[in-house]
Amino acid sequence: MSWVTRHAPRADELSSCIQCGLCLPSCPTFRLTGLETASPRGRLTAMSAVAAGRPVDSRFEEIMGACLQCRACEVVCPSFVPFGRAMEGARAEIAAQTSGFTRRLRRLVTARLLRSRTAVRLGAVAASIAQSSRLDRLAPRRIRGSLAGMRSLKGRPPSIVGRTRAARGERRGVAALLAGCVMDAWFGDVHTATVELLAAAGWEVVSPRGQTCCGALAAHDGWADDTRKMASVNMAAFRGVDLVVVNSAGCGAHMKEYDHWADGGEELATRVADANDVVAEAIVDGRLPRLSASGDRVAVQDPCHLRHVQRITDQPREILAAAGLTVVEVDPNGGCCGAAGIYSLLEPDMSSRLGSSKAEQVQATGATLVASANPGCEIQLRSYLSELGHEARVAHPVELYWEALQRSERRGAVR
Amino acid sequence: MIPSLELEFRDRLGDEQVASDPLDLYVFGKDAGLVRGEPGLVVFPRDTADVATIMRLAGRHGVPVVPRGSGTGLAGGAVTTGPHVLLVTTRMNRIGGVDVENLCVWVQPGVINLDLSIHTTPFGLHYAPDPSSQSVCTIGGNVANNSGGPHCLAEGTTVNHVLAMEMVTPDGDIVTVGGPAPDPIGLDIRGLMVGSEGTLGIVTDVLVNLLPNPPASRTILLAFSEVQHAAATVSGIIANGLIPAALEMMDQPMTVAVERFANAGFPTEAAAVLIAEVTGHPSAVDAEAELVRRLATSHQATLIRIASDEAERKRIWLGRKSAFGAIAQMNPDYYLHDTVVPRTRLVEAIEQTYSISKRHDIPMLNVFHAGDGNLHPLMSFDGSLPGVMERVDAAGKDLIEMCVAIGGSLSGEHGIGMEKRDYMHLVFDEMDLDAQARIREALDPGGRLNPGKIVPQGSRCFDFGRPPPVGTWV
Numbered sequence: 019m020s021w022v023t024r025h026a027p028r029a030d031e032l033s034s035c036i037q038c039g040l041c042l043p044s045c046p047t048f049r050l051t052g053l054e055t056a057s058p059r060g061r062l063t064a065m066s067a068v069a070a071g072r073p074v075d076s077r078f079e080e081i082m083g084a085c086l087q088c089r090a091c092e093v094v095c096p097s098f099v100p101f102g103r104a105m106e107g108a109r110a111e112i113a114a115q116t117s118g119f120t121r122r123l124r125r126l127v128t129a130r131l132l133r134s135r136t137a138v139r140l141g142a143v144a145a146s147i148a149q150s151s152r153l154d155r156l157a158p159r160r161i162r163g164s165l166a167g168m169r170s171l172k173g174r175p176p177s178i179v180g181r182t183r184a185a186r187g188e189r190r191g192v193a194a195l196l197a198g199c200v201m202d203a204w205f206g207d208v209h210t211a212t213v214e215l216l217a218a219a220g221w222e223v224v225s226p227r228g229q230t231c232c233g234a235l236a237a238h239d240g241w242a243d244d245t246r247k248m249a250s251v252n253m254a255a256f257r258g259v260d261l262v263v264v265n266s267a268g269c270g271a272h273m274k275e276y277d278h279w280a281d282g283g284e285e286l287a288t289r290v291a292d293a294n295d296v297v298a299e300a301i302v303d304g305r306l307p308r309l310s311a312s313g314d315r316v317a318v319q320d321p322c323h324l325r326h327v328q329r330i331t332d333q334p335r336e337i338l339a340a341a342g343l344t345v346v347e348v349d350p351n352g353g354c355c356g357a358a359g360i361y362s363l364l365e366p367d368m369s370s371r372l373g374s375s376k377a378e379q380v381q382a383t384g385a386t387l388v389a390s391a392n393p394g395c396e397i398q399l400r401s402y403l404s405e406l407g408h409e410a411r412v413a414h415p416v417e418l419y420w421e422a423l424q425r426s427e428r429r430g431a432v433r
Numbered sequence: 434m435i436p437s438l439e440l441e442f443r444d445r446l447g448d449e450q451v452a453s454d455p456l457d458l459y460v461f462g463k464d465a466g467l468v469r470g471e472p473g474l475v476v477f478p479r480d481t482a483d484v485a486t487i488m489r490l491a492g493r494h495g496v497p498v499v500p501r502g503s504g505t506g507l508a509g510g511a512v513t514t515g516p517h518v519l520l521v522t523t524r525m526n527r528i529g530g531v532d533v534e535n536l537c538v539w540v541q542p543g544v545i546n547l548d549l550s551i552h553t554t555p556f557g558l559h560y561a562p563d564p565s566s567q568s569v570c571t572i573g574g575n576v577a578n579n580s581g582g583p584h585c586l587a588e589g590t591t592v593n594h595v596l597a598m599e600m601v602t603p604d605g606d607i608v609t610v611g612g613p614a615p616d617p618i619g620l621d622i623r624g625l626m627v628g629s630e631g632t633l634g635i636v637t638d639v640l641v642n643l644l645p646n647p648p649a650s651r652t653i654l655l656a657f658s659e660v661q662h663a664a665a666t667v668s669g670i671i672a673n674g675l676i677p678a679a680l681e682m683m684d685q686p687m688t689v690a691v692e693r694f695a696n697a698g699f700p701t702e703a704a705a706v707l708i709a710e711v712t713g714h715p716s717a718v719d720a721e722a723e724l725v726r727r728l729a730t731s732h733q734a735t736l737i738r739i740a741s742d743e744a745e746r747k748r749i750w751l752g753r754k755s756a757f758g759a760i761a762q763m764n765p766d767y768y769l770h771d772t773v774v775p776r777t778r779l780v781e782a783i784e785q786t787y788s789i790s791k792r793h794d795i796p797m798l799n800v801f802h803a804g805d806g807n808l809h810p811l812m813s814f815d816g817s818l819p820g821v822m823e824r825v826d827a828a829g830k831d832l833i834e835m836c837v838a839i840g841g842s843l844s845g846e847h848g849i850g851m852e853k854r855d856y857m858h859l860v861f862d863e864m865d866l867d868a869q870a871r872i873r874e875a876l877d878p879g880g881r882l883n884p885g886k887i888v889p890q891g892s893r894c895f896d897f898g899r900p901p902p903v904g905t906w907v
Contacts, residue, residue, distance in 0.1 A: 036465075038465050038505070052523030072455075
């Protein structure tokens with residue numbers, strides 16, 4: 019028995035890899051282990067072995083499970099192998115062919131709970147209580163790091179779902195902001211900044227009821243049917259708006275690939291834009307101002323799904339420079355920080371090695387301000403920077419620009 | 434035999450250093466070439482002591498050992514010919530302290546070629562051999578295959594850049610050959626080791642030469658409407674006494690495939706594209722670039738463009754170095770060939786390549802190190818279709834015979850491995866092959882290192898398959 023679902027890695031996807039091996043050094047897990055089986059080429063070879071009749075067994079599950087799905091391999095591949103799609107297919111097969119308590123728990127979290135706004139809110143409150151009462155110290159090691167990296171919930175703005183914000187100045191159209199699951203519960207400040215900047219750039223901002231979690235985590239963990247449902251729900255919810263703005267890199271990357279999951283998904287995909295892209299464009303067009311230099315340094319971390327999947331690298335730097343900050347680079351190769359969705363929980367050893375080395379790279383820049391455009395990366399960075407004892411604030415580029423803009427407007431008002 | 438060996442490996446090296454699951458063996462059963470051969474066990478030594486342990490234990494069980502780096506070889510050099518122990522060097526990736534006075538550094542075999550040059554950049558130094566796979570391939574693999582690369586025209590191949598090496602013998606002894614002096618006394622075992630494809634010993638540390646980065650370089654992109662004009666330009670440049678750092682050619686089908694990936698501005702309508710790079714003192718490179726421009730003009734170049742900045746230069750080289758991967762956009766399988774012809778007969782070789790391609794109905798794209806006549810015809814095909822593999826094999830054989838017939842050789846830089854082992858008789862007579870087999874027998878009498886590679890079976894005038902008893906007359 020090889021493949022059993024229609025999401026399985028397709029023959030044309032697998033045969034597009036000619037095994038040249040140019041992807042190996044870009045792969046964080048190959049770099050750490052030196053193993054062909056922990057490299058993109060090796061993973062594709064293992065998928066081909068199953069396609070040729072080998073079983074989906076526990077070793078196959080391990081080999082696929084070690085992949086961060088960071089997609090760095092796709093950037094360097096001269097054959098354009100759709101590695102991410104094939105890996106999502108392999109994960110879907112594993113999910114379909116294996117069972118057990120952990121599997122069910124994983125599905126409950128990534129494919130069920132994240133769809134429920136109430137469940138995510140409750141989770142947020144519970145985490146917040148654990149954080150402030152220091153009960154998080156009692157949590158299992160693999161969860162403790164994530165708890166330590168979370169933003170404090172105190173004084174967070176309420177959900178943006180159902181709210182609207184009128185455009186300022188010359189009107190550009192209607193932009194819907196994806197509320198998201200954890201973004202809406204924990205990262206309300208990023209939402210506020212995004213909404214205000216979009217409005218200032220001429221967009222009427224909405225966040226329609228009826229939307230749900232983007233489904234990225236479910237897709238990465240192989241819950242294909244749930245992923246399809248979430249894609250369909252969002253396609254209906256975002257019908258009719260000019261732009262769907264996403265301020266979490268992983269969610270945006272996933273929504274730009276809705277064509278993998280639902281008929282007509284490509285139509286929505288073409289309307290999806292990362293918040294960095296929209297804000298940077300407004301700065302370049304002059305609809306948002308360039309602020310005077312403050313002299314403060316900010317270290318930029320590129321989330322993999324922003325850099326490798328959406329191929330967005332200049333825009334966050336543009337935004338931070340326009341905020342008056344001096345941009346310093348963390349890693350010219352844009353290596354993964356090890357957060358990778360629920361990877362940090364499932365593969366804690368690999369994740370912590372990547373997290374520590376990323377934190378050391380940030381520390382080496384000496385910057386005490388770090389910009390990251392993805393919630394998972396932000397949590398990971400905060401957690402490993404605090405472990406290193408490096409005091410630094412981690413925030414979204416759009417958030418940093420919005421704060422600088424408000425400061426500059428207040429100064430203007432005083433003057 | 435293998436189960437007990439596996440237990441001993443796990444005991445001595447630790448579970449993390451051994452892989453034996455059937456799926457692991459399948460994944461490690463291939464390099465970047467076409468041949469598949471699954472190992473019996475895979476081991477990941479961390480240092481020289483681990484390698485010595487592996488050789489001793491495997492020797493005790495009579496199981497051969499095959500070394501492997503990143504697995505980018507194209508001749509099957511790192512593919513086992515039986516259920517052997519595959520010794521993977523990727524975890525031996527330490528770079529020693531850079532000796533900036535003597536311009537050298539000790540590196541372990543698993544260090545990636547480009548990582549070494551990146552590491553030495555702050556010292557203004559680089560490691561010269563730069564195979565197209567330099568971002569992936571390991572120094573150990575480079576030593577095994579005496580790898581070249583675009584920049585070997587002026588700077589020489591791996592053998593010119595290895596000063597000394599530490600190696601483990603088939604019996605597990607650790608020896609060091611060569612030394613920091615460029616010309617050590619005695620028999621040059623170091624030279625013998627380079628290019629021996631893991632058949633004489635396992636290299637565990639290499640003292641390599643580093644070169645100062647050139648203060649200036651000019652990368653020139655040339656296009657021609659006829660392949661002949663490009664080849665004439667190559668000969669003209671070298672006849673004028675200029676040895677450029679690199680002189681590379683791509684034909685039109687190759688250029689089209691590469692441009693789709695690299696967007697380097699390669700002219701896709703040209704019959705041939707030349708990349709010439711001159712390096713050296715700022716005042717010299719401009720004069721040399723001017724000479725290249727003049728010669729190209731006299732040979733009717735349709736485009737002459739000097740890279741205006743480092744970004745453009747990098748894009749041109751990215752295009753050239755992703756050539757072999759880029760062709761998967763056409764077909765699922767490829768066979769990157771590697772032969773050499775005298776530079777003066779390039780045009781003839783290219784024309785014959787096209788006719789071989791037509792005769793066997795296998796598309797061939799051409800990319801080559803024109804400066805030293807090293808051809809890389811790239812066959813693109815779907816091996817799952819009936820009869821295709823046979824046509825590919827036949828076309829490969831024709832290519833080799835053609836190159837040898839016009840005065841060339843079997844391989845420029847990919848090595849012999851399994852791929853060309855049985856063609857060795859085209860360039861070596863019985864006595865040559867016997868001599869090579871004797872050398873191998875002297876260093877590896879038990880035939881325990883990478884068996885079935887380079888030297889065809891039956892090369893030894895008296896092939897006993899095992900060492901003859903002491904005192905036997907042979």
